[in-house]
Amino acid sequence: MNKCILLGIVLFVLLSLGVLSQINQPTTLSFNDNRICNVIAHNEVQDIYGNCVYYNNYTSCLNISGPNTFCSLNQNQRNFSCKTGEFIFIRNTTECTYPKKFTVDINNGIATKKYDIDFSGFGVCVNSTENDCLAITCGSLHGGSARNGIFNGCDGGKSCQKFLFCEEGVRVLYKASRDDFVAEDPTYKLSKLAYKEVGK
Secondary structure (H helix, E strand, C coil), X not given: CHHHHHHHHHHHHHXXXXXXXXXXXXXXXXXXXXXXXXEEEEEEEEEEEEEEEEEEEEEEECCCCXXXXXXXXXXXXXXXXXXXXXXXXXXXXXXXXXXXXXXXEEECCCCEEEEEEECCXXXXXXXXXXXXXXXXXXXXXXXXXXXXXXXXXXXXXXXXXXXXXXXXXXXXXXXXXXXXXXXXXXXXXXXXXXXXXXXX
16 A cells, blocks of 8 residues: 555655646747748859860971972971860759748747738738747838838838737737837828737
């Protein structure tokens, strides 16, 4: 009986330590730009160089008994570097496309939450880190903060939206004529992006 109780206590302690080790794991934030990359193979030609000889044949005449008499055939040669052939080899290049969607994973050691931001109809989004949070800042094509696929920043009255993915949750902030991001900016008049929780 005592052995069973002792075994039960040992199992309980081990299970408790396992659960505590999972609970005490730090939360990790990861970012995926969902790029799709393909390896493209193509042939490249490389020239092969070697030594070549140029032969210059000429006639030299002494003209002893008249023009073009006592002539002899002579030859000069000159060595130079020249192309002697070609070498064809296969070179691989990686080409990537970037769908206009970001995915953020928040893993607290027990479970992972996955969020998508689809900005295909909005403009351009960029990621950064702010105070241990993952920040996704989106510039609008209509708000002056994005143009021709380039993020132009949020200064000077440009309209932007920001997502802050933190250990404690997600915050959505806006700015237009303000200098800082806030939860509610009445000067922000554009459509708002939404994040969506997707499968684990």
